[in-house]
Amino acid sequence: MKKVILLGALLLTLTACGQNTPTTSTDENKSNAQTNTTTTTAKNSQTNGKSSENTQNTTKSSASEKKVDALAELKKENPKTLLPTDIPRDENRALNIAMDKKKDSLAILYYIMDTPLVLNDQSLNQQTPFARYKMEQFTSKDAAAKAVNYQFDGGGHKVELGHNITAYSQGAAGSTYLNWKEGNWSILLRSSNIEGQDGTALAKEVVNYLEEALLPAPKNLGQITIDMTKSGYESNQVVWQAGKTVYTVAHEDTIPALKMAVSMNK
Structure with a gap:
């Protein structure tokens, strides 16, 4: 159990x-x-x-x-305005642009920088432009002609620049002025005697370039002013009249200023 x-x-x-x-x-x-x-x-x-x-x-x-492209933005904003298509510069850097547009005028400043910026970026206020464009519309052809500030003086001694172009040389206050005409264009070049600048050599370079390239044909007057005693874009200015409209392009270097104008030849 x-x-x-x-x-x-x-x-x-x-x-x-x-x-x-x-x-x-x-x-x-x-x-x-x-x-x-x-x-x-x-x-x-x-x-x-x-x-x-x-x-x-x-x-x-x-x-x-x-991609930021200020030039494309500029063209988009002004599709019917005659603008330079060639702005000579260092192609390895960015082209930035500031624009001031009004009813009867358009002013553009061009900047060369390392970083591309949108059109009218505020930081451009602290930068120095290398080129400029301006378009102004006037109420009459006479008013437009005055704005061109055409200057030609056939006085002084003759200087042969080649291609059958004769300039007239005059000296004043340590400077030498060379003045010559090509069509409706008057070209005035100032050089410094004190600094030993060779205005004749640059004048011949201009004549040689214009022998191959065609500037816009002014319907009235055109003025090219080259000042070797200055620096910046104001030292090389190309201004011409098209009826009541006046165009101005400027560049810190002489031939590039001419190239800007040539690119606007319609």
Whole structure:
């Protein structure tokens, strides 16, 4: 009788052990499954976060890489205005532009910089322009003619510049003035005797260039003023009249100023 009782107790104990073992294993598996799920979710979340961040960075990069072209903006703003198509400069740097547009005039300043900027960027106020363009409309042809400030003086001694062009030379206050005509254009060149500037050499260079290139034909008058004693764009100015309209282009260098005007020859 005791053997039966002991045998029954042993069976009950074995049964209980057999039931508890798989239960413990299942709980651990569930715990491991939850841990794996949490880890996977966290990794996916991090991946998605990085993906979103990369997308945002790509968008920012695309926006920052969007080409800034002040010259294209200028043309878009003034589709019917005669503008220079050639602004000689260092092509490896950015051309930036400031524009002042009014009812009867358009003034443009050109800047050469390392960074491209939008048209009329405020930071251009602290920069120095290398070239200029201006268009003015007047109420009469006479008023426009006065604005050209045509100057020609055939006095003084003759200086042959080549290509059958004769200039007239006069000296005053340490300067030498060479004056000559080509068609309706008058060209006045000033050089400094004190600084030893060779105005004749530059005059011949101008004549040689104009022998190959055609300036706009002034419907009335045209004036080219070259001042070797100055620096900046005001030292080389090309001004001409087209009826009631007067165009002016200027560049810090002489031949580039002429090239700007030539590019406007319709």
